[in-house]
Amino acid sequence: MAQAPDLLVQTIWEGLVSGVLYALIALGFVLIFKASGVFNFAQGIMVVFAALTLVGLYEKGVPAFLAVIITLGVMFALAVTIERVVLRPLVNQPDIILFMATFGITYFLIGFGEALFGGNPKQMIAEQLFLPKGALDLQILGGLVSLQKIDIAAAVIASLMIAALAAFFQYTRIGRALRAVADSHKAALSVGISLNQIWVIVWFTAGIVALITGIMWGARSDVSFALEIVALKALPVLILGGFTSIPGAIVGGLIIGIGEKLGEFYWGPLVGGGIESWLAYFIALGFLLFRPQGLFGDKIIERI
Amino acid sequence: MLYREAGQYKSTYSADMAVFPLREDRIGIAVILATALVAIPFFGSDFFIASVMIPFLVFSLAAIGLNILTGYTGLISLGTAAFMGVGAYACYKLTTFFPNVNIIVLILLSGLFSAGIGVLFGLPSLRIKGFYLAVATLAAQFFLQWAFVRVPWLFNYNASGAIEVPQRTLFGLPVTGAAATPETRYFVCLGLVVVLTWFASNLVHGKLGRSWMAVRDMDIAAELMGIKLLNAKLMAFAVSSYFAGVAGAMMIFFWYGGGEAADVFSIRLSFNILFMVIIGGLGSLIGSFFGAAFLSILPTALKFGLPALGIPLAGAAAEHVTFMLVGALIIIFLIVEPHGLARLWQIGKQKLRTWPFPY
Numbered sequence: 243m244a245q246a247p248d249l250l251v252q253t254i255w256e257g258l259v260s261g262v263l264y265a266l267i268a269l270g271f272v273l274i275f276k277a278s279g280v281f282n283f284a285q286g287i288m289v290v291f292a293a294l295t296l297v298g299l300y301e302k303g304v305p306a307f308l309a310v311i312i313t314l315g316v317m318f319a320l321a322v323t324i325e326r327v328v329l330r331p332l333v334n335q336p337d338i339i340l341f342m343a344t345f346g347i348t349y350f351l352i353g354f355g356e357a358l359f360g361g362n363p364k365q366m367i368a369e370q371l372f373l374p375k376g377a378l379d380l381q382i383l384g385g386l387v388s389l390q391k392i393d394i395a396a397a398v399i400a401s402l403m404i405a406a407l408a409a410f411f412q413y414t415r416i417g418r419a420l421r422a423v424a425d426s427h428k429a430a431l432s433v434g435i436s437l438n439q440i441w442v443i444v445w446f447t448a449g450i451v452a453l454i455t456g457i458m459w460g461a462r463s464d465v466s467f468a469l470e471i472v473a474l475k476a477l478p479v480l481i482l483g484g485f486t487s488i489p490g491a492i493v494g495g496l497i498i499g500i501g502e503k504l505g506e507f508y509w510g511p512l513v514g515g516g517i518e519s520w521l522a523y524f525i526a527l528g529f530l531l532f533r534p535q536g537l538f539g540d541k542i543i544e545r546i
Numbered sequence: 547m548l549y550r551e552a553g554q555y556k557s558t559y560s561a562d563m564a565v566f567p568l569r570e571d572r573i574g575i576a577v578i579l580a581t582a583l584v585a586i587p588f589f590g591s592d593f594f595i596a597s598v599m600i601p602f603l604v605f606s607l608a609a610i611g612l613n614i615l616t617g618y619t620g621l622i623s624l625g626t627a628a629f630m631g632v633g634a635y636a637c638y639k640l641t642t643f644f645p646n647v648n649i650i651v652l653i654l655l656s657g658l659f660s661a662g663i664g665v666l667f668g669l670p671s672l673r674i675k676g677f678y679l680a681v682a683t684l685a686a687q688f689f690l691q692w693a694f695v696r697v698p699w700l701f702n703y704n705a706s707g708a709i710e711v712p713q714r715t716l717f718g719l720p721v722t723g724a725a726a727t728p729e730t731r732y733f734v735c736l737g738l739v740v741v742l743t744w745f746a747s748n749l750v751h752g753k754l755g756r757s758w759m760a761v762r763d764m765d766i767a768a769e770l771m772g773i774k775l776l777n778a779k780l781m782a783f784a785v786s787s788y789f790a791g792v793a794g795a796m797m798i799f800f801w802y803g804g805g806e807a808a809d810v811f812s813i814r815l816s817f818n819i820l821f822m823v824i825i826g827g828l829g830s831l832i833g834s835f836f837g838a839a840f841l842s843i844l845p846t847a848l849k850f851g852l853p854a855l856g857i858p859l860a861g862a863a864a865e866h867v868t869f870m871l872v873g874a875l876i877i878i879f880l881i882v883e884p885h886g887l888a889r890l891w892q893i894g895k896q897k898l899r900t901w902p903f904p905y
Contacts, residue, residue: 343881345876353873474813523684
């Protein structure tokens with residue numbers, strides 16, 4: 243550990259960046275869970291779908307910023323459709339049924355996205371959206387540490403979005419209504435909160451988060467359906483941070499991101515590498531045994 | 547009319563508790579078994595037997611395994627494919643260690659290894675359930691899938707990193723490897739599935755099955771009634787993983803015949819089997835068969851059936867349509883018929899009972 247401090251810093255930085263990206267996906271989960279009690283398995287595919295729509299529209303000749311606006315429209319249409327077709331008939335069903343319904347949404351979106359835009363990996367239109375390119379090289383601890391500018395931008399955008407969301411939940415009327423719905427569908431309905439409206443709002447917000455995540459993630463690698471598996475990393479992040487906590491998603495994301503990069507760096511070579519694929523889950527599992535509600539989660543939890 | 551219950555009196559408790567108390571049901575089962583044993587091998591083409599019937603049998607067994615865990619005990623698992631993989635690799639290692647032991651015995655034994663690993667990953671279920679447990683089983687999925695690729699001992703240090711299924715014989719006939727005909731492989735699979743289904747049916751109708759259902763319906767009440775949650779849940783994991791392990795061993799030895807086994811047991815397969823259970827019917831053995839039949843035949847039917855009807859659909863497009871259809875079907879089933887195809891089957895029987903004079 244002491245021989246290469248610059249490598250250590252580089253590793254931690256890379257962990258931080260992937261942590262931010264995990265956190266962004268987890269944020270979409272938390273939004274929907276917090277506001278409707280639905281564990282949305284489809285958040286990962288929503289990220290892919292949003293990014294794919296954006297790039298697909300651009301490839302069809304739509305200007306970049308118009309494409310962003312149209313994609314937002316598509317995500318809104320998706321939110322309305324999901325509310326109408328899936329959620330409304332399933333009001334007051336057990337949580338696990340709603341969870342499985344989001345599996346259905348996932349598979350439908352995979353097929354739909356591939357049918358519309360093809361399954362080949364695509365290049366994200368980072369330059370057209372004025373996202374910075376290139377790397378920043380720093381002299382740290384006698385070595386060269388290279389920071390991608392796009393990663394710094396991702397971190398900044400993520401923090402801004404989180405601040406905005408936290409304020410939205412804490413201080414606005416809709417935010418309070420969202421929290422009421424999360425506590426109990428029935429009780430919220432009985433005090434005159436429109437469940438349908440709230441669901442559309444929250445799924446649309448999750449759609450916006452998905453689009454931003456898709457842009458940031460697509461700018462680092464390509465836009466492809468492989469992201470869907472990576473998105474499953476958001477689950478241990480959620481367990482670590484708690485299902486209902488926005489700051490929890492961030493802190494959990496950073497811990498998982500750094501933890502798995504450090505684990506891969508130091509212990510990966512001992513067992514043949516590639517332990518990144520499961521280390522996050524084991525960190526989360528170990529954590530579950532001690533604090534099942536997560537770092538910032540609500541105390542009330544369904545467990546035996 | 548066709549399904550006449552009236553007049554079938556029972557004079558003993560065992561007759562009353564029978565799995566198939568109605569004569570019509572017994573005749574139905576006999577007809578199905580006769581079809582599977584005689585009609586399909588005689589009239590089915592090699593392609594039909596090898597790429598429709600064998601996958602169907604393998605998936606049915608895996609779906610029964612997951613149904614025991616998710617449908618009967620109410621513990622959700624996203625790691626079925628990993629437990630299937632454990633069975634496949636265990637069987638491969640066993641057959642290299644004991645080349646002279648009958649392959650059927652080894653396949654049945656390999657399920658035990660899978661059961662052990664299943665219990666290990668089922669341990670967190672004592673403290674957590676629901677989504678949290680789903681994440682715990684995902685840990686099993688990703689860890690085991692990683693181990694299948696990175697632990698060379700598992701595939702005997704092959705350069706290709708794949709399992710190569712050796713030829714093994716039964717009564718002088720090759721049942722695994724390249725020389726085995728689809729018919730022999732089909733018969734072995736059928737035999738295993740029938741015996742294990744009978745075993746599962748007895749389990750879920752017995753004391754253990756009742757305690758599983760009690761845990762599913764309300765665990766606290768079950769505990770108050772004297773059911774030990776620890777035993778019931780771990781037994782559910784063990785039995786479920788046993789079935790998955792046997793199904794996985796069958797998958798590699800009788801269907802794929804080797805190849806990139808680690809890729810086969812991916813999370814996609816886990817999801818597919820979960821969908822079979824949802825669409826077929828949670829908590830129903832016959833539903834597992836319906837779900838497996840539906841989802842294993844759907845892609846083939848779309849690929850070959852639609853062009854036959856005159857609707858041109860290329861390979862990739864057929865795959866997209868399959869994804870969309872499966873997704874839509876899951877949602878439709880959850881909304882319209884939460885008990886799945888098994889419930890439709892029951893409704894059909896009810897209609898036959900009152901036909902032709904429905905009330």
